[in-house]
Amino acid sequence: MTRTVVIAGATGFIGSHLQRRFPEKGWQVRTVGRDASADAHWNDDGAIAKALDGAELLVNLAGRSVNCRYNERHRREILDSRVVTTRALGRAMAVCAEPPRTWINSSTGTIYRHAEDRPQSESSGELGSGFSVDVARAWEDELAAAVVPETRKVPLRIAIVLGTGGGVMSPFRNLARLGLGGHMGPGTQKFSWIHVEDLYRTVSFVHERPELTGPVNAASPYPVDNRELMALVRRSLGVPFGIPTPSWLLEAGSVLIRTQTELVLKSRWVEPRKLLDAGFTFEYPSLAGALNDIAAGTR
Template sequence: MSIPLAVVAGASGFVGQHVVEALRRQGSEVRTIGRGSVADATWDDPGAIEQVLAGADLLVNLAGRSVSCRYGRRNADEILRSRIGTTAALGRALANVGSPDLLWINASTGTIYRDARDRPMGEVDGDIGSGFSVEVARAWERELWDAPADVRRIALRMTIVLGAGGGAMSPLINLARIGFGGAMGDGGQKVSWVHVDDVVGAILHLHRHPEISGPVNVVAPDVVTNAELMAQVRGSMGRRVGLPEPRWLLEAGARIIRTEAELVLKSRWVAADVLHESGYEFSHPTLASALAEIAGRAPRGLLPVALG
């Protein structure tokens, strides 16, 4: 199923850039919505958003402030507003445009599920968790489901996205290279991850399957523990050993670099049941495959990391 016209909101981010590039590579016209002057429409211009969406076959909304920051009141408000406000704006625009054949894929997060070490969380049987991150995810998805637009909708519950040049990979590479690439906390927390190529692949797959709607988990089948993740990251970087980081050190370090230790201490065990049952085949089904591709493209030295 071809995609003649696609719209990507949040196109300047790590995942957004990959989505735009893949769509253009397959021949799609891509329009963007964002905050910068290079976007085809900005969030403060509802009329322009409607014009951009007119006639579109696919809308992918990836807009939202990074959660890699301290959850103080100002940052918390911005995290929530940047997700709820953009999703609401798109819902209003789609209601006015009227695009019944359009697929609206809205970013969400696998963090919506509870801390889990006992079993994987699927779209049907997963237990919703509690806490700030979960409440943000629930509000984000609620805005999608309640939008007054007559279109097919999918909440893309992405797990930790790995890829060269961005995502969650650069901090892990830096830790390995400076000798702090050991287990974090007790190392037993599950890490659900996905290569950015498979985020793109999942989006294209979902467009080809009109029977799918609702929440969709985007996670590679090879879920590992944090200790296993760090061991494989070290191996991919040619480092045999790495100092472990106990909880107290992680919490102290998180305050210094203005982020939250929860991002690495919560056990995220997520299963891609919908993608699996619909026949999606991962480009990088194993962590070893993903890390080999990333290591082959990672430049030497410490990599730039945006602090919260």
């Protein structure tokens, strides 16, 4: 019997990777999104329910990029793209005769506070404050509100995802090539990350282990600080040095390139305690290995 996974928000970097990897393991993939090729679209609850009915796993990745200035319009788009889509999936799941037994819904490691003192696990982590945290809370609250008794719902608190073709590393790599690849701000802020292949493996692992409930952190067990991050980026590119960028200059530059300094200055120290305790092993535990893989794939 063919196993079916429904991927919502499947056209981005992560969704494209999952769409490729699941069929390699014998899965059938159905998609929900705005793209013309999607099996169901967000404005059609009936089509979403049809795509979900009889599927084994739902993975929701829908969400507008946060790489922008947080003006009023962008804040609303960022929130709605996460909460409204999760709500639509909940409505569709409620009318399925055979809903998926696992619903893995994206969340973010940014839900935790700025942490340079200790790692933030699922049980001991402290939630932060501010717009990004408010969005993450609303996202997880919407998942919790969905009434689907037969389905295990898991918010996956994902760290920054790295991989060939992913846009997250491009600004760091470009700065390094220009000789500006030194540390950013104080350089002590933690950088939690996960390779996109390990994220796919995490999704599969969580689905196959019904004992994993509640939020799950998806991050490498070996985060680095910003100084080490930029040193590794330079090394992967063969760039011998990089000029540091002070916080005030980052703030000025972020206005010009229409993004937020939070993306590089917030200290994200996300510990994947549930995964480690359940026996998950990372294919790319070290950032050096992940960056070498990415560099090899982009040459």
